[in-house]
Amino acid sequence: MRILLCGGTGYIGCHAYLVLAARGHEVTIADNFSNSSPQVLHRLETLTESSVNFHRVDMRDRLALAKLFSTRRFDAVVHFAALKAVGESCERPLDYFDNNISGTINLLQAMREAEVRNLVFSSSATVYGDPERLPIREDARLQVTNPYGRTKLVMEELIGDVCRADPAFRSANLRYFNPVGAHESGMVGEDPGGIPNNLMPYICQVAVGLRDKLSVFGGDWPTVDGTGVRDYIHVMDLARAHADALDYLAREDRNLTVNLGTGKGVSVLELVRGFEKASGRNIPYEIVDRRNGDVAEVYADPSLAQRLLGWRAEFDVDAMCRDAWRWQSLNPQGYASLFSTESDRALATA
Numbered sequence: 001m002r003i004l005l006c007g008g009t010g011y012i013g014c015h016a017y018l019v020l021a022a023r024g025h026e027v028t029i030a031d032n033f034s035n036s037s038p039q040v041l042h043r044l045e046t047l048t049e050s051s052v053n054f055h056r057v058d059m060r061d062r063l064a065l066a067k068l069f070s071t072r073r074f075d076a077v078v079h080f081a082a083l084k085a086v087g088e089s090c091e092r093p094l095d096y097f098d099n100n101i102s103g104t105i106n107l108l109q110a111m112r113e114a115e116v117r118n119l120v121f122s123s124s125a126t127v128y129g130d131p132e133r134l135p136i137r138e139d140a141r142l143q144v145t146n147p148y149g150r151t152k153l154v155m156e157e158l159i160g161d162v163c164r165a166d167p168a169f170r171s172a173n174l175r176y177f178n179p180v181g182a183h184e185s186g187m188v189g190e191d192p193g194g195i196p197n198n199l200m201p202y203i204c205q206v207a208v209g210l211r212d213k214l215s216v217f218g219g220d221w222p223t224v225d226g227t228g229v230r231d232y233i234h235v236m237d238l239a240r241a242h243a244d245a246l247d248y249l250a251r252e253d254r255n256l257t258v259n260l261g262t263g264k265g266v267s268v269l270e271l272v273r274g275f276e277k278a279s280g281r282n283i284p285y286e287i288v289d290r291r292n293g294d295v296a297e298v299y300a301d302p303s304l305a306q307r308l309l310g311w312r313a314e315f316d317v318d319a320m321c322r323d324a325w326r327w328q329s330l331n332p333q334g335y336a337s338l339f340s341t342e343s344d345r346a347l348a349t350a
Contacts, residue, residue, distance in 0.1 A: 261300030
């Protein structure tokens, strides 16, 4: 298929590109580099031994989107283009509403005008808020505790309304839990701008000396060791699920909403110990106040994804920590250490 990958130079998007390309799809990336580096494109070209078809586009730019869809015919869109940090969303809610919701409306309008009717949407387990029961199934009550989760829920609802208005439109909502890890090559991985908002990249930066210590948000949660428990999923498992969802839409001609996780909760301190084992480095930490919008424990029931997509998580916590450490140890400054050529600077400022 000819796939438009929105947000394709971001953390999850670039790993999805590798899976889609390996399956023989013709992939076009659209991104604005708001939270990614042009170096990603060079790394993808090295790994795939082929050029990347890239367009610098902001999803909020309706004219640029319309122009992109006029350049070639796409069979489907995979939508990763969104701001994604819970804590940051509490500080900057309007930015999240503008980027995530407005961008999705523009994308759906562009798809309608171009008559592209297959969409895989990268949603989030934050739509479940503070869950009433664990593990979380897809029929759990939808509720949100932070602006980021609210945008994801609104985006799902927008897509659902489009499906109801156009019976030919097909979508797959993938509610994933906490992506971590990196490609086994160590050439692409998570490289957040500024202070990391997520746990694993912060641990990685402590391990290479970029941060003094890890701040653990709350040590008095009602969990196994008082720290927050999450369902961590290897980014390559997650990338594979997006490709499987495209196959499902083509094969079944039905809409889909599934959870993507391992089905097992891991506490902050358990992840720290796993990373220490993988890296051989000590990770100093301190317990600080709880973070606004957080909940105690969240993990998935991924059985529906296994039944409908034939998908299940393959990598365990040891593999997640091993691959995250390989990425960070080979790239201690992330992509920035290689962000030095004239072509890179031109891409970043274009």
